[in-house]
Amino acid sequence: MMYQEKYHHIERMLRACTGEEDVLLTAGGDHADLASTVAFKLAKKEKRPPQEIAADIAKKLGRNPELGDIQVEAAGPYLNFRFGPTLLAEAVREAVEPGYGSRPRRSSRVVLEHTSANPNGPLHVGHIRNTVIGDSLARAFRKAGYPLEVQYYLNDMGRQIAIVSWGFDHLDIHRGEGEKEDHYVARVYIAANREIEKNPEITHEIDLLMQKVERGDPVTVKKFRSAVSLCLEGIRATLAALNAYHDRFVWESDFVRIGDVDRVIERVRRLPQAVEDETLWVDLSEFGFEKRYILRRSDGTSVYSTRDLAYHIWKGRNYDRLIDVLGADHKLIGAQLQATLKLLGEKPPEIVFFEFVSLPEGSMSTRAGKFVSADELIEEVAAKAFEEVTARRPELPEGERCAIAKSVAIAAVR
Known part of the structure; x- marks a missing residue:
């Protein structure tokens, strides 16, 4: 203007x-x-x-x-x-006025899901690429006048969480003084995976935990929720440091608990593309997919894809436009999700894919303990920013220099 x-x-x-x-x-x-x-x-x-x-x-x-x-x-x-x-x-004076750049309010409701990293450790530098893209889209949609809800989909019943829960039960790992919640959970998860590598028989115990949580066993459900809630505290703190906020955290297990997953499975079974042998899967070859889209394991438990279908059906019935921000490793499963929703006559999401952030030695892995946490990145960038601010404005009080350095660091990371 x-x-x-x-x-x-x-x-x-x-x-x-x-x-x-x-x-x-x-x-x-x-x-x-x-x-x-x-x-x-x-x-x-x-x-x-x-x-x-x-x-x-x-x-x-x-x-x-x-x-x-x-x-x-x-x-x-x-x-x-x-x-x-x-x-x-x-321009700056105008930009800080309330409502600057906003368009007239629209009626079309939008739900935007982003980040949604597994709660088995801290967000790493790969996860926050998702966060920054998602939060930037959220800000743009709000400025454009859309009623928007930003969601984080919590995987609270997958194999990773079963391993974390097993680790808390069987490994004597105590939280360090001042240790952030999500970093503590990651230590337990990494240690549990090392135990599984040494003794593959533990895998059977993990499978039993996953069956129990799907059946709604109160003790197992409570343990899973406790582990996820602890990790989520740390994840929320990292998101807040990045000035990225979610309106709702949706728990994956809720769709099992309220019966939505069973209803999805029954609807899928009636599809002509459904195949039941030892597992339940959907033949999506008409959409160009050779790989089976499995929705139920041979032991009768649902998989992530099944719960994801239930979640997206719920979103489609409550919002006019669905947007997911996903990593490049979800391209196949994302496209299979869209295709299956179309077969069911439901609204498919629009998917924004982003490419991975890799380390010199390869892809990051929480399980292997090979990652750079977002917290570490923010801390290091803030320290460098503080040095620069101090060099340029040494007369400022230390608190003010710290505040400026933090703002510069977050802007640089984003």
Whole structure:
């Protein structure tokens, strides 16, 4: 808005100075904020060199107090205009006003799911790419006037959570003093996986835990929820540090508890594309997928995809537009989800995919303990920002330098 006002102000002054309606004012590229080639146009009429005309116009405009802090100069036959600090000051002042940039409210309801990392450890630098993309989309949709709900889908009954729960029950690992909740859960998860590597028989115990939680065994459900809730506290703190907030945390197990997963399975079984052998799966070859879309294991338990179908059916019936932000490893399962929802006559989500963040030694893995946490990244960037702020503004109080460094760090990470 400020830029347009400055443009029209200069345009009016040029018209008054030259008598021309079209003063050929355009973007100045690398040399200026705005530039005009009107001197070429006047040279034909006045029979004078355009350089001389440009110099005369620049002199006249420069003496006009209406120009304010805008600088004008003749660069040969060209007139260059550079904005002064007023433009930036006015733009910032306008930007901090409530409702700046917002569009009229719309009626179409949007649900946006992002981050949704498994609660078996802290968010790492790969997860927060999802967070930043999702939160940026959320801000854009809200500015555009859409009623929006941002959701985090909590996987609270998958194999990873069963391993965490087993680790809490069988490994004597205590939380360190001042240790963040999600980092503590990660230590338990990593240690439990190492025990499983040493003794594969533990896998049977993990399978039993997954069967119990699906049957709704109160003791197992409570243990799973306790582990997830603990990890979620740490995840929430990281999200808050990134200025990314969710309106709702949706628990995966709720769709089993309220019967939605059973209802989905019954609907799928009636599809002509459904196949029941040892497992229940959907033949999606008509959509170009050779891989089976499995929805029920041979032991009768549902898989993540089944609960995900139930979740998206619920979203489709409560919102007008569904958007998921997913990693590149979800491209196949995301497309299978969309195809199956179409077969069921339900609303498929729009999916925004992002590519992985990898370490020099390869992909990150919480299970293997091979990752860089978002907390570590934020801490390191904030420390470097503090050094720079201190070097530039040593006279500021330490608290103020810390606050500036934190803001700079979060902006840099995002």
